[in-house]
Amino acid sequence: MAIIEVKNVRKHFGKTKAVNDVSFEVNKGRIFGLLGPNGAGKTTTIRMINYILSPDNGEITINGIVASPETQKAIGYMPEERGLYKKMKVFDQLMYLTQLKGMDSKKAKEAINYWLERFDASDWKDKEISELSKGMSQKIQFIATIAHDPDIYIFDEPFSGLDPINSETLKEIIIELRDSGKTILFSTHRMEQVEQMCDDICLFNQGEAVLTGNLRHIKASFGENTINLEFEGNGAFLDTLENVRINNRSTNFAEIRVLDQQNMQDILKLAMEHAEIHKFERIEPSLTEIFISTVGDDNIKKAEIK
Amino acid sequence: MNFQKIWLVLKREYLTRVKSKSFILVTALTPLAFVAFIGMVVFFSISQTEVEKQIGIQDQTGVLVEKLISLNETRYFDVSSEPVDSLRKKTIDGDLDGFIVLTDSVLSAGKSPTLVHGGSGGIAFISAIRGDIRDAVREAQLERANVSEEVRNIFESRTGLEAIKLTEEGESKDNSFVASSLGFILGLMIFLGIFFYGAWLMRSVIEEKTNRVLEVIASSVKPIELMFGKLFGVLSIALTQFVIWIVLYTGISIAAAPLAGMIMEAQMSSMPAEASEAASAFDPSVLENFIVQPSIFFFFILFFLLGFLIYSAIFAAIGAAVENEQDSQQFMLPVGLPIFAAYMLNTKVMQAPDSTLSTIVSLFPLTAPINMISRIASTSVPIWQILLSIILMILTFLGTMWLAAKVYRVGILMYGKKPSFKELAKWIKQG
Numbered sequence: 001m002a003i004i005e006v007k008n009v010r011k012h013f014g015k016t017k018a019v020n021d022v023s024f025e026v027n028k029g030r031i032f033g034l035l036g037p038n039g040a041g042k043t044t045t046i047r048m049i050n051y052i053l054s055p056d057n058g059e060i061t062i063n064g065i066v067a068s069p070e071t072q073k074a075i076g077y078m079p080e081e082r083g084l085y086k087k088m089k090v091f092d093q094l095m096y097l098t099q100l101k102g103m104d105s106k107k108a109k110e111a112i113n114y115w116l117e118r119f120d121a122s123d124w125k126d127k128e129i130s131e132l133s134k135g136m137s138q139k140i141q142f143i144a145t146i147a148h149d150p151d152i153y154i155f156d157e158p159f160s161g162l163d164p165i166n167s168e169t170l171k172e173i174i175i176e177l178r179d180s181g182k183t184i185l186f187s188t189h190r191m192e193q194v195e196q197m198c199d200d201i202c203l204f205n206q207g208e209a210v211l212t213g214n215l216r217h218i219k220a221s222f223g224e225n226t227i228n229l230e231f232e233g234n235g236a237f238l239d240t241l242e243n244v245r246i247n248n249r250s251t252n253f254a255e256i257r258v259l260d261q262q263n264m265q266d267i268l269k270l271a272m273e274h275a276e277i278h279k280f281e282r283i284e285p286s287l288t289e290i291f292i293s294t295v296g297d298d299n300i301k302k303a304e305i306k
Numbered sequence: 307m308n309f310q311k312i313w314l315v316l317k318r319e320y321l322t323r324v325k326s327k328s329f330i331l332v333t334a335l336t337p338l339a340f341v342a343f344i345g346m347v348v349f350f351s352i353s354q355t356e357v358e359k360q361i362g363i364q365d366q367t368g369v370l371v372e373k374l375i376s377l378n379e380t381r382y383f384d385v386s387s388e389p390v391d392s393l394r395k396k397t398i399d400g401d402l403d404g405f406i407v408l409t410d411s412v413l414s415a416g417k418s419p420t421l422v423h424g425g426s427g428g429i430a431f432i433s434a435i436r437g438d439i440r441d442a443v444r445e446a447q448l449e450r451a452n453v454s455e456e457v458r459n460i461f462e463s464r465t466g467l468e469a470i471k472l473t474e475e476g477e478s479k480d481n482s483f484v485a486s487s488l489g490f491i492l493g494l495m496i497f498l499g500i501f502f503y504g505a506w507l508m509r510s511v512i513e514e515k516t517n518r519v520l521e522v523i524a525s526s527v528k529p530i531e532l533m534f535g536k537l538f539g540v541l542s543i544a545l546t547q548f549v550i551w552i553v554l555y556t557g558i559s560i561a562a563a564p565l566a567g568m569i570m571e572a573q574m575s576s577m578p579a580e581a582s583e584a585a586s587a588f589d590p591s592v593l594e595n596f597i598v599q600p601s602i603f604f605f606f607i608l609f610f611l612l613g614f615l616i617y618s619a620i621f622a623a624i625g626a627a628v629e630n631e632q633d634s635q636q637f638m639l640p641v642g643l644p645i646f647a648a649y650m651l652n653t654k655v656m657q658a659p660d661s662t663l664s665t666i667v668s669l670f671p672l673t674a675p676i677n678m679i680s681r682i683a684s685t686s687v688p689i690w691q692i693l694l695s696i697i698l699m700i701l702t703f704l705g706t707m708w709l710a711a712k713v714y715r716v717g718i719l720m721y722g723k724k725p726s727f728k729e730l731a732k733w734i735k736q737g
Contacts, residue, residue, distance in 0.1 A: 014732070050525040052719065069528060071310060077525040081721075083518025088322060096318050100311060100526035144522065 003028040003152060004049060009058035011044055018044040019209040021058070024175060026185055026200070027212040028151075031178050033215075034187040035291065036204030042187040044079060045204070046156050050077050062152065073102040078145040080137065080156040080187075084129045090140055091116075091125040094147060101148035108147065115143040116306050117197070131179040135166060142170075146177075155186040159193060171197060191287045219284045225258040226285050227267065233275030242266065247289070252278075257285075257293075307534075311527045315535025319510065320542050337554040359431060361421075362393055362405035369449070370408050373442040382438075397424050406439070413446055482684075488598060489658045489683030493676040496610045497649045499544055500675065501642070503614060504621040505539040508634060511625030511718075520718045529715040537618050544614065544629050547609065552603050559596040598683075605682050605692075612699040613675025616706050617645065623710035626717030627733075633724040648673035652680050659685035669695045671702035709734060 004026035011019040019041040034042045047053040049060055051067040062071035063225060066124040069084055073197050085093055091112065098108040116122045119139045129137050146153065153174075159167050187192060194201060198267070201218065203211035211218065230253055238246060238254055243262065247255040258264060285293075323329055364383035374382040385393060385405060394401040404423025411417040421435060446456050459545035514520045523532060622639045648667065655664040659681045668687070669679040671737075674695040681687050715734040724734075 018452065047521075047719070052521065052524045072526055074734075075525065077522065079518070079525075080519040081518040081521065083522070085514075085519055088519055096314065097522060097526070099314055102526075 002026065003063055004032075004185065005059075005061045006045070006049070007059045007061075009048060009055045009060060011041075011048060011053065013054050017207045019048070019055075020244045021202075022207075022209045023058075024202045024212045026152075026183060029178065029181050030183060030199040031174060031197050032183070032185045033198035033201045034185065035189065035191070035201055035205060036187075037189060037295065040204035042204050043156055044183075046077075046154055046187060050075060050154065060144065073148070075151050075152045076101075076145040076150040077153055078141065078153075078155045078158060080160065082141045084137060084141060084144070086130040088129055089126050089128055090132070093129065094140065094144055097144045098147045101150075103215050108281070111147045111149060112143065114287055115147055119143065124247055135163075138162070138166065142173075151182060153182060153186075155184070155185045157187050157188055159188060159190060172237040191291060195287050203291065203294055207222070211290075211294050213293040215287075218290065219287070222257075222285050222290055225264075226254040226283055227258065227264060228279065228281040228283050229254045229256060229271060229277070230279035231271060231277050233292050235275065237270055237274035241270070245293075247293075255285075308528070308531055312531050312535040312538070315527065315532055316539040316542065319536050319539025323506075323540075323543050324546065329543070329547075332569070335552055337551060343560060359403040361423075361435065362388070364388065364390065364393065364395070364405060366407070366409050367413050367446070369446045370413070371444050373445055374438055377441065379439050381435075394422070397422060400424065406435075412443060413450065416443075454498060482716050483595070486656045486659065486680075486684035488602070489659070489680035490652055492606050492683050493652045493655070493680040494611055494649070496549075496606070496676050496679055497652075499548070499610055500613050500617050500645060503540050503544045504618050506543075507536060507618050508621040508625035509631065510536060510540065511622050511632060511714075512628065512634070515626065515718060515721075516629060524718060529718060530711045532718075533619070533622050533711060533714050537615070537622060540618065541611065541614055544610070548607065548610065552606075556598070556600075556603075559598065560735070561665075562596060583685045602683050606679055606694070608691040609675045609679045609699075612696065612703060614701060615703040616671065616675070617641070619703070619706045619710035623713040623717065627720070627725050627730060629721065629724065644672035645676070648676040652676055656684060657679045659687075665691065669698065671695070671698040674699055 002025040006022060006024050009019055009022050010017075012053050022041070022045060034045065036042055044053065048055050049062070049067065051069065051072050054067075060067040062074055065071050088096075092186060094112045094116075094274065095105065095108055098112060103111070113122070119142075121136070121139055121143070124132060124140070129140065132140065145155075155174075158170055158174075163168060171193070174186070178184055178199075198215050200213065201211070203210050207255065232252055235249075235251065235254070238249070238256075241256070243258070243260040244267075245257045245259060247257065249255075256267065258267070264282065268277070271277055271280070355397075358380045360383060361381055362383050363371045363374055365386045371382070371384045371386065375384065383402075385402075388408065393402065393405045397404055404421055406419050406421050408419050409417070419439065421432065444461065444730065448461060506521050514523070527535075535585065620641050624641070625633050627637065628634045651663070651667050651673065654661075655667065655677050658664060664681055667673045668681050669691060678687070678692065678695050682692065712734045713730055
């Protein structure tokens with residue numbers, strides 16, 4: 001069931017086409033990754049889902065309701081640029097932000113106390129943010145995002161600026177949230193986190209969603225037609241192959257992506273005729289490679305991926 | 307518009323500021339300064355603080371020096387026997403503060419005498435001497451002309467002017483000077499209030515922007531709700547402060563006259579007869595003039611409120627457009643211009659509150675908050691003018707709100723280079 005639905009959304013700033021006809025769905029209880037290089041339109045899309053910006057065209061629905069102040073309550077949002085009031089006490093600050101999300105003061109108090117307890121932060125209640133270390137204030141920021149108990153969590157570049165230990169903690173929490181039935185959408189340009197955590201992805205490039213779907217399916221669709229070949233001898237035969245693209249080519253190694261339905265055994269036979277084969281392996285390419293080949297110069301057409 | 311959220315924003319804005327030390331300090335110290343000021347007025351008017359200057363008189367007419375000495379025996383000395391050179395030396399050495407040579411031509415031809423002095427005393431001192439000489443010379447001239455007692459009495463009589471203000475409630479003692487001063491002060495307070503609290507609001511918006519807390523808030527609250535919440539939050543702070551001051555002022559001004567009377571009575575009984583005579587020249591009932599009509603305070607609050615709303619929306623928009631206070635300067639200037647003009651013109655309004663200029667500036671919505679309150683305090687403004695200026699201000703405030711909300715909405719998410727006026731215009735179109 002789609003909990004977030006983005007349909008043909010467009011957002012231009014003057015001549016800049018920040019988001020151009022983007023559509024994707026986020027399903028309930030999944031971790032959804034929004035990937036793409038800087039300036040691809042991830043943050044603009046996230047802001048539209050949060051109803052901070054409104055799309056020029058198209059529609060965004062959350063639980064079937066068009067993005068509005070009503071839907072904001074269902075979302076906990078942590079922006080890429082994190083910030084809190086420096087001169088405000090931790091507890092007052094959390095109360096303020098949580099109540100703004102529509103929680104009544106009694107429930108907000110309970111929730112905040114619970115989370116402060118859980119993060120070993122109860123002692124900081126009466127401290128001002130300016131007195132806290134960076135790591136501490138990041139924890140407070142996280143509590144501010146989740147205290148109103150939303151169904152959806154949106155994190156924009158959540159791992160940027162985190163040390164490895166905090167990164168790991170955050171990863172665990174995200175997975176824990178997913179396992180308790182919550183939906184998480186986060187953006188990142190770091191592929192390894194996506195590979196480890198995401199159920200579904202949407203790949204952004206220059207304001208467009210160039211690749212959407214289940215991560216495993218996407219990888220599988222790439223993996224079936226990729227060959228890792230190690231050989232000894234003259235590699236000139238590789239140039240005679242048709243409808244393939246060769247990555248990582250060196251004197252005795254080549255990663256061959258087969259672009260049509262030709263039999264891979266034929267490639268093996270050809271290779272055996274010209275060189276001594278040490279290794280012939282069919283693999284799934286890493287997401288980084290999918291990313292680069294999708295948004296790079298030799299862009300794979302959308303149609304081929306689907 | 308969600309009023310619950312506006313209320314939350316307002317409450318935060320209000321509570322965090324009202325609890326701050328600087329707010330408590332400013333609120334408490336300002337009336338204290340006022341009390342100190344009133345105290346000083348009373349003190350100076352009952353005590354002779356001026357050190358009497360000593361002026362030597364070299365009288366060649368033979369009649370003037372006596373008259374001067376009888377006018378002020380501590381100030382004037384007969385030095386007719388001493389030569390001018392030694393008087394000069396005494397003045398330079400500081401034994402004398404100055405001297406005057408009175409030749410016969412002063413009496414016969416009305417020539418102005420010359421005061422040679424050591425260069426201290428000020429304008430008031432010199433004009434006091436001028437007055438004394440005038441009186442003495444006139445008296446001597448009258449004597450010399452041998453005019454009748456009757457004529458002399460005519461010259462001695464000084465007619466004053468008593469003014470009574472007639473209103474529907476009846477006659478009252480006129481206090482034009484106090485009224486127009488009050489008008490000016492109230493105008494000044496509104497001017498300072500708009501600027502001070504406007505800048506306060508702007509800083510508060512900039513703070514949220516530089517803290518980067520704005521995006522989190524924007525994911526819970528509409529920008530317009532946030533702007534209104536902050537605006538009315540700061541307005542509430544301002545009103546709290548003004549109401550505290552007005553209550554204190556009213557209390558002090560009502561108690562001032564009887565209190566000063568009591569203090570003086572107590573002092574006079576312990577003072578020598580002569581001094582108490584001087585003190586009784588001060589009439590404590592003068593202080594009653596400081597009591598301000600409640601209706602004037604009502605208009606003061608109303609005009610401050612409208613003026614603040616007109617300008618503060620713009621201040622909030624500037625805060626949203628820039629990232630630090632330095633960048634705000636270029637926008638502050640055009641915004642500050644009308645309000646500065648209003649402040650400058652206020653002197654004119656105070657002098658002639660019923661002139662055409664005063665009427666125009668008190669109706670023009672950008673200057674009205676300051677100039678209209680000055681007029682209301684110092685003259686009887688026709689009710690239609692007050693209503694018209696209020697309506698114009700409300701319309702203006704709706705206009706500035708509308709523009710500011712658009713700039714605010716776009717501005718709060720803009721980081722990077724500071725925008726130009728052209729870009730701001732684009733934001734408004736975009737909104």
